[in-house]
Amino acid sequence: xxxxxxxxxxxxxxxxxxxxxxxxxxxxxxxxxxxxxxxxxxxxxxxxxxxxxxxxxxxxxxxxxxxxxxxxxxxxxxxxxxxxxxxxxxxxxxxxxxxxxxxxxxxxxxxxxxxxxxxxxxxxxxxxxxxxxxxxxxxxxxxxxxxxxxxxxxxxxxxxxxxxxxxxxxxxxxxxxxxxxxxxxxxxxxxxxxxxxxxxxxxxxxxxxxxxxxxxxxxxxxxxxxxxxxxxxxxxxxxxxxxxxxxxxxxxxxxxxxxxxxxxxxxxxxxxxxxxxxxxxxxxxxxxxxxxxxxxxxxxxxxxxxxxxxxxxxxxxxxxxxxxxxxxxxxxxxxxxxxxxxxxxxxxxxxxxxxxxxxxxxxxxxxxxxxxxxxxxxxxxxxxxxxxxxxxxxxxxxxxxxxxxxxxxxxxxxxxxxxxxxxxxxxxxxxxxxxxxxxxxxxxxxxxxxxxxxxxxxxxxxxxxxxxxxxxxxxxxxxxxxxxxxxxxxxxxxxxxxxxxxxxxxxxxxxxxxxxxxxx
Numbered sequence: 001x002x003x004x005x006x007x008x009x010x011x012x013x014x015x016x017x018x019x020x021x022x023x024x025x026x027x028x029x030x031x032x033x034x035x036x037x038x039x040x041x042x043x044x045x046x047x048x049x050x051x052x053x054x055x056x057x058x059x060x061x062x063x064x065x066x067x068x069x070x071x072x073x074x075x076x077x078x079x080x081x082x083x084x085x086x087x088x089x090x091x092x093x094x095x096x097x098x099x100x101x102x103x104x105x106x107x108x109x110x111x112x113x114x115x116x117x118x119x120x121x122x123x124x125x126x127x128x129x130x131x132x133x134x135x136x137x138x139x140x141x142x143x144x145x146x147x148x149x150x151x152x153x154x155x156x157x158x159x160x161x162x163x164x165x166x167x168x169x170x171x172x173x174x175x176x177x178x179x180x181x182x183x184x185x186x187x188x189x190x191x192x193x194x195x196x197x198x199x200x201x202x203x204x205x206x207x208x209x210x211x212x213x214x215x216x217x218x219x220x221x222x223x224x225x226x227x228x229x230x231x232x233x234x235x236x237x238x239x240x241x242x243x244x245x246x247x248x249x250x251x252x253x254x255x256x257x258x259x260x261x262x263x264x265x266x267x268x269x270x271x272x273x274x275x276x277x278x279x280x281x282x283x284x285x286x287x288x289x290x291x292x293x294x295x296x297x298x299x300x301x302x303x304x305x306x307x308x309x310x311x312x313x314x315x316x317x318x319x320x321x322x323x324x325x326x327x328x329x330x331x332x333x334x335x336x337x338x339x340x341x342x343x344x345x346x347x348x349x350x351x352x353x354x355x356x357x358x359x360x361x362x363x364x365x366x367x368x369x370x371x372x373x374x375x376x377x378x379x380x381x382x383x384x385x386x387x388x389x390x391x392x393x394x395x396x397x398x399x400x401x402x403x404x405x406x407x408x409x410x411x412x413x414x415x416x417x418x419x420x421x422x423x424x425x426x427x428x429x430x431x432x433x434x435x436x437x438x439x440x441x442x443x444x445x446x447x448x449x450x451x452x453x454x455x456x457x458x459x460x461x462x463x464x465x466x467x468x469x470x471x472x473x474x475x476x477x478x479x480x481x482x483x484x485x486x487x488x489x490x491x492x493x494x495x496x497x498x499x500x501x502x503x504x505x506x507x508x509x510x511x512x513x514x515x516x517x518x519x520x
Contacts (some may be wrong), residue, residue: 016033048112066127108130146185152209248290249314250270304348310340326459347382370392372391396500417433421434424447431447475502481498487510489516497511
């Protein structure tokens, strides 16, 4: 712990500033002057256990403190006859707690152990309490200093702690989906029209997912940052004030706003690599397209997956660490070593999915199989709070429609198959009917998702792949190549996606498979 932080703390025994040698607990906030720990009484009488005296003991393993209902290690006072233990800090708690930044009045200890529902967090515990007689509040010891404002990574606005919520009907926590006690404390959004409410213990469970906001003006500063996009300059606007011609950081030419594609061509957005279907910007000089929503994305945002700022950037050939797809386009760097493609970045932590009747929410601890592809999740998944259903990022970001030469119609993403035995019409191999597929109801076509989309559905033809191995030029990605030339590594014919040397005088071509691309 830093020295400047220690100077602001007090001894848990005498409640005076830490001026001399101290002992501190690595597991909690217990700090005591060395002179007091060396002189701890071996026996004490305590108001919460009047039957017997409590003896000073020490344990290297965890024990449960009967007063705060938490696990501790180190010195404690206990009664072996009654199996009653209290942490040294709880043996001499502060009689009053006052912090105007957390609550406008002081809390006074009620040195009596009893079961009660905390007015600050809404949970029941059998422990000593602190009371605010002015507001008629009874709270747990650790709830006397709850942060008043926090920025939770899984929500766009700052949320505020309130001891009760007026004029609301039943509200479910947006993290665990269980009911929130409106007469007890919770965190909620103050923005008009927002009904975001979460349990105190749910939102504060993981410290890496929230940031304490000391002053309200910091909320405004965070909102201003979230509005800064990659638009360098607005060149022209229409009568409604909408930008119809812009200069964007991702492209060298100006982009123009359009409402629909003039030709019936399967164009994809160069930001998210999904089909252009609504309002978009396009380049007059080259085939470059961006959804309007992709153009307006913030450069820096706090993504719900991690509390730290995520930075937007452009890459022509990158693997997303969330859907495990190689992609071209925009990415958010969530944290060091974690890159998220735009399709994954647009997924909120609470979603509706056409493949399931209930809401899904992201559970960081979920490690079971995905119901869409059957793969085991290693870093959490979107799961249902009412039944055993879960999806990973890869399945949630699949395009709803896809083209393939096997069928003249667009194939639709389908979530179940009633047939007992199913086969893929492309590879003619067995297909698990319980997993997602692409199908055409008109032609009765059905196929594996990978057989329809291919191995690299989100890479743009012609993008440059910076090659670090035995070839001295950069390579370009292509889905097809004329004449089926031989792979320069394995010698087999190139009938699938390839990487080709960007130099016209060089005939170097390899499969874009892992074995050929990363050979040693």
